[in-house]
Amino acid sequence: MRGGGSSSSAEPGCKMEGLTLSEAEQRYYCDLFSYCDTESTKKVASNGRVLELFRAAQLPNDVVMQIMELCGATRLGYFGRSQFYIALKLVAVAQSGLPLRVESLNTVKDLPLPRFVVSKNEQESRHTALYSSDADNPASYSGVIPPPPGRIQVKKGSVSHDAVQQRTSTDQQESTSPVVSPQQSPPTSPHTWRKHNRHPSGGNNERPLAGPGPFWAPFSEAQPGSSTSSDPIWSGHSPPPHQENWVSFADTPPTSAILAMHPASVQDQTTVRTVASAATTNEIRRQSSSYDDPWKITDEQRQYYVNQFKTIQPDLNGFIPGSAAKEFFTKSKLPILELSHIWELSDFDKDGALTLDEFCAAFHLVVARKNGYDLPEKLPESLMPKLIDLEDSTVIPVISEVGEQTGEVGYSSSPAEAPPSKSPSMPSLNQTWPELNQSSEDTAIVHPVPIRMTPSKIHMQEMELKRTGSDHANPTSPLLVKPPDLSEENKMSSSVKFTAGNTVTDGYSSSDSYASDPEQIGSTVTRQRSHSGTSPDNTAPPPPPPRPHPSHSRSSSLDMNRSFSVTPGQQQAGVVAYPPAVPPRPQPSQGAGPHVHRPVDAEGLIAHTSTSPQQIPEQPNFADFSQFEAFAVSGVNKEEEDEIEMHSEVLQVEKATDSASSLRVAKADGRVEDKAPANVPTSAGKGTTPLAPPPKPIRRRLKSEDELRPEAEEHTQKTGVIAAVLASQPSIPRSVGKDKKAIQASIRRNKETNTVLARLNSELQQQLKDVLEERISLEVQLEQLRPFSHL
Amino acid sequence: LVLLSVICCPQNYPLYIRSVPTENELKFHYTVHTSLDVVDEKISAMGKALVDQRELYLGLLYPTEDYKVYGYVTNSKVKFVMVVDSSNTALRDNEIRSMFRKLHNSYTDIMCNPFYNPGDRIHSRAFDNMVNSMMMQVC
Numbered sequence: 001m002r003g004g005g006s007s008s009s010a011e012p013g014c015k016m017e018g019l020t021l022s023e024a025e026q027r028y029y030c031d032l033f034s035y036c037d038t039e040s041t042k043k044v045a046s047n048g049r050v051l052e053l054f055r056a057a058q059l060p061n062d063v064v065m066q067i068m069e070l071c072g073a074t075r076l077g078y079f080g081r082s083q084f085y086i087a088l089k090l091v092a093v094a095q096s097g098l099p100l101r102v103e104s105l106n107t108v109k110d111l112p113l114p115r116f117v118v119s120k121n122e123q124e125s126r127h128t129a130l131y132s133s134d135a136d137n138p139a140s141y142s143g144v145i146p147p148p149p150g151r152i153q154v155k156k157g158s159v160s161h162d163a164v165q166q167r168t169s170t171d172q173q174e175s176t177s178p179v180v181s182p183q184q185s186p187p188t189s190p191h192t193w194r195k196h197n198r199h200p201s202g203g204n205n206e207r208p209l210a211g212p213g214p215f216w217a218p219f220s221e222a223q224p225g226s227s228t229s230s231d232p233i234w235s236g237h238s239p240p241p242h243q244e245n246w247v248s249f250a251d252t253p254p255t256s257a258i259l260a261m262h263p264a265s266v267q268d269q270t271t272v273r274t275v276a277s278a279a280t281t282n283e284i285r286r287q288s289s290s291y292d293d294p295w296k297i298t299d300e301q302r303q304y305y306v307n308q309f310k311t312i313q314p315d316l317n318g319f320i321p322g323s324a325a326k327e328f329f330t331k332s333k334l335p336i337l338e339l340s341h342i343w344e345l346s347d348f349d350k351d352g353a354l355t356l357d358e359f360c361a362a363f364h365l366v367v368a369r370k371n372g373y374d375l376p377e378k379l380p381e382s383l384m385p386k387l388i389d390l391e392d393s394t395v396i397p398v399i400s401e402v403g404e405q406t407g408e409v410g411y412s413s414s415p416a417e418a419p420p421s422k423s424p425s426m427p428s429l430n431q432t433w434p435e436l437n438q439s440s441e442d443t444a445i446v447h448p449v450p451i452r453m454t455p456s457k458i459h460m461q462e463m464e465l466k467r468t469g470s471d472h473a474n475p476t477s478p479l480l481v482k483p484p485d486l487s488e489e490n491k492m493s494s495s496v497k498f499t500a501g502n503t504v505t506d507g508y509s510s511s512d513s514y515a516s517d518p519e520q521i522g523s524t525v526t527r528q529r530s531h532s533g534t535s536p537d538n539t540a541p542p543p544p545p546p547r548p549h550p551s552h553s554r555s556s557s558l559d560m561n562r563s564f565s566v567t568p569g570q571q572q573a574g575v576v577a578y579p580p581a582v583p584p585r586p587q588p589s590q591g592a593g594p595h596v597h598r599p600v601d602a603e604g605l606i607a608h609t610s611t612s613p614q615q616i617p618e619q620p621n622f623a624d625f626s627q628f629e630a631f632a633v634s635g636v637n638k639e640e641e642d643e644i645e646m647h648s649e650v651l652q653v654e655k656a657t658d659s660a661s662s663l664r665v666a667k668a669d670g671r672v673e674d675k676a677p678a679n680v681p682t683s684a685g686k687g688t689t690p691l692a693p694p695p696k697p698i699r700r701r702l703k704s705e706d707e708l709r710p711e712a713e714e715h716t717q718k719t720g721v722i723a724a725v726l727a728s729q730p731s732i733p734r735s736v737g738k739d740k741k742a743i744q745a746s747i748r749r750n751k752e753t754n755t756v757l758a759r760l761n762s763e764l765q766q767q768l769k770d771v772l773e774e775r776i777s778l779e780v781q782l783e784q785l786r787p788f789s790h791l
Numbered sequence: 792l793v794l795l796s797v798i799c800c801p802q803n804y805p806l807y808i809r810s811v812p813t814e815n816e817l818k819f820h821y822t823v824h825t826s827l828d829v830v831d832e833k834i835s836a837m838g839k840a841l842v843d844q845r846e847l848y849l850g851l852l853y854p855t856e857d858y859k860v861y862g863y864v865t866n867s868k869v870k871f872v873m874v875v876d877s878s879n880t881a882l883r884d885n886e887i888r889s890m891f892r893k894l895h896n897s898y899t900d901i902m903c904n905p906f907y908n909p910g911d912r913i914h915s916r917a918f919d920n921m922v923n924s925m926m927m928q929v930c
Contacts, residue, residue: 322903322905325905326905326906339906340904340914340915341916341917343904343906344900344901344904344915344916344917350899350900350903351903352903352904
């Protein structure tokens with residue numbers, strides 16, 4: 001029915017019988033005529049249709065009769081084109097309350113287009129609204145009732161009509177609808193509309209949906225999903241041409257007219273299309289509510305995007321790096337400039353990578369662009385990644401801005417349902433720590449986080465986060481960071497680690513560490529991803545102390561707690577009590593290294609051995625901590641790292657082993673138990689302990705500071721080196737290893753640490769001797785010179 | 792009143808030029824070009840001081856014109872140059888600094904865009920908006 005022919009014929013630029021029509025009127029009448037032109041005679045409007053139309057005009061019958069008489073149809077017995085036009089104009093006149101006169105046809109200026117209200121004619125009425133806006137629609141409609149909601153769309157429809165035809169052949173999805181439309185009689189169109197627009201946003205969304213379908217065909221995947229999903233919707237609809245127009249957007253090169261796609265016009269579209277019910281009120285309602293709809297993503301679209309995301313990045317919580325995204329979107333054949341703009345809009349946190357939400361937003365924008373929509377200047381709200389807080393940004397801010405984000409802090413505290421069972425005997429701090437950690441995983445993620453603190457910092461963190469693998473945030477449930485056991489442990493440890501790094505600066509009180517919990521949590525979230533056994537150190541950028549080995553964090557903090565509580569004399573808030581359980585220690589092997597780091601620490605460790613039972617887990621922690629501190633210090637000592645690295649490594653192992661063993665013996669299950677439940681199941685050797693990592697780093701710092709102070713600079717450097725060395729033990733097996741192996745490894749490490757420390761000790765002694773000698777000589781000189789002073 | 796903002800790549804060709812339309816725009820372009828020499832000179836003299844917000848010699852060109860040229864260099868030798876009308880600029884050094892900082896941040900954002908190849912002219916709309924707002928606000 002719609003054929004180009006009808007459209008062409010329907011294009012009268014004419015004046016009939018002295019009837020002057022404005023352009024909009026012209027078009028509208030043309031459409032209506034086509035609509036009534038059931039017999040395709042192009043000359044006569046069928047009486048039936050016309051009468052229906054008149055009925056839809058909601059005019060009293062006598063007025064209708066009068067109109068018919070005036071236009072000459074009664075005279076002629078049929079509605080020719082001119083009669084039809086006159087009739088329509090008279091309808092408009094009547095509707096505007098003016099007396100019907102032939103003269104008024106031409107004299108009345110600015111006559112609104114006739115409104116036809118009946119359901120069938122809703123389209124017309126809508127159409128009226130559209131037409132009144134004087135869109136330049138090439139009157140090429142298929143004989144279906146005029147259409148489309150947006151003038152622009154109409155235009156597109158017409159433009160893409162041919163495209164549609166082609167598409168029909170190509171895309172399956174299209175084929176169904178196009179086929180349907182021409183055949184179906186217009187009267188059903190209202191229903192079609194209705195179905196078509198199952199919801200306000202449906203139509204609009206479908207449009208782009210269809211778009212990607214055929215459009216993306218060149219892409220790797222066919223979009224059967226999207227196509228089929230839209231099929232049911234389309235299939236029932238009659239004005240497929242319009243639908244096709246919708247669908248064919250993808251094919252339609254964005255014409256200039258299309259560029260005017262504003263939300264406003266979208267509204268029109270939505271309104272028009274959503275004929276869900278004949279009630280105008282519905283339309284209005286829809287109109288108001290559909291403002292954002294053009295940019296809202298339907299479920300099918302969302303699913304499609306998610307699938308596409310998976311092809312690039314299997315982990316839904318992960319990032320798509322910029323380069324991969326670039327390749328993917330380049331396939332869409334949009335100009336680079338537009339892709340660049342889309343990227344700017346969708347990369348909400350400006351991190352150079354796309355999370356799932358960002359990716360969906362970007363994809364949606366591409367689709368919309370392909371369909372002819374203009375790109376907005378700012379990201380539409382419906383496309384805003386709400387998850388943004390969930391994404392890396394959450395982690396980042398948490399880490400860096402704990403204090404600032406009160407909301408987030410509140411958040412983190414809320415889910416404090418944490419597993420209290422973790423360490424019953426643990427000091428309150430420790431208990432809370434694990435609880436917070438676990439429960440706050442969610443919260444951490446929730447933290448909305450200001451994305452940008454400083455470019456470097458954010459980038460750094462984001463880089464780290466990215467590297468770790470995936471964003472913990474779940475697009476759908478940001479908050480829900482599924483507290484998987486595994487991740488929890490890892491997270492905790494990692495967060496601890498991270499926090500350790502951060503908390504190093506925080507201060508020593510356990511409360512500080514507490515405060516840093518959210519950070520840790522956040523980091524935990526991130527960390528959890530990162531635990532792939534690779535040392536976090538690799539990724540950690542210099543400024544903030546790099547995250548210690550996730551596996552170590554927990555345990556190291558424990559160690560710290562233990563060691564410090566014993567040696568420094570309760571520097572920590574009494575985080576000493578640990579359950580005696582002696583779980584297998586994955587950490588010991590890992591932690592051994594770091595332990596070496598501090599000579600004093602090692603001693604402390606050994607001292608601790610007798611006191612705290614949870615040696616085993618701690619050692620790795622210990623090691624980590626030393627890593628931390630080492631890093632903090634190693635900034636200065638980088639140069640010496642190399643030379644000392646060699647032998648220190650050996651020492652480390654020994655030391656670690658020693659301390660580990662000693663600790664282990666004493667502590668056995670105490671602490672381990674706490675961690676065991678958490679550790680064993682979860683961390684793959686992460687050695688995460690639910691114990692309070694935060695205090696650890698802090699304490700460690702204290703301890704290290706204490707140690708450092710009295711120590712000579714060299715010693716510090718050496719320790720730094722050692723720490724660095726220890727820190728750089730990525731090879732420490734994270735596996736949940738057998739107890740024996742772990743113990744033995746830690747023994748070895750401790751022994752090494754011992755050796756290193758002993759060497760350091762001897763060197764320091766030597767230095768002391770030298771200094772003393774110097775002092776003596778200086779005093780002698782002074783004495784000698786004194787007599788001269790009087791001269 | 793910022794008259795002109797220019798971002799130059801390390802090879803000293805401009806990546807972005809935005810000016811308030813006035814007459815003699817070319818003169819400003821020339822001014823910027825010559826000021827690049829001054830920037831380079833300062834860079835080499837700086838040594839390790841990398842990111843630095845330098846103030847160009849006031850009244851560098853055309854003393855009669857009464858405008859000042861400010862410069863800013865990033866770690867990667869990307870130069871930002873701003874020409875400011877000095878009629879009302881008595882104490883605006885901090886403002887200039889903050890403007891440069893904003894420029895730098897926006898430039899970083901652009902760099903994050905994978906579709907942007909370093910060395911290309913900058914066409915980002917968001918960037919344009921930012922620069923516009925920044926330049927207009929001081930007027």
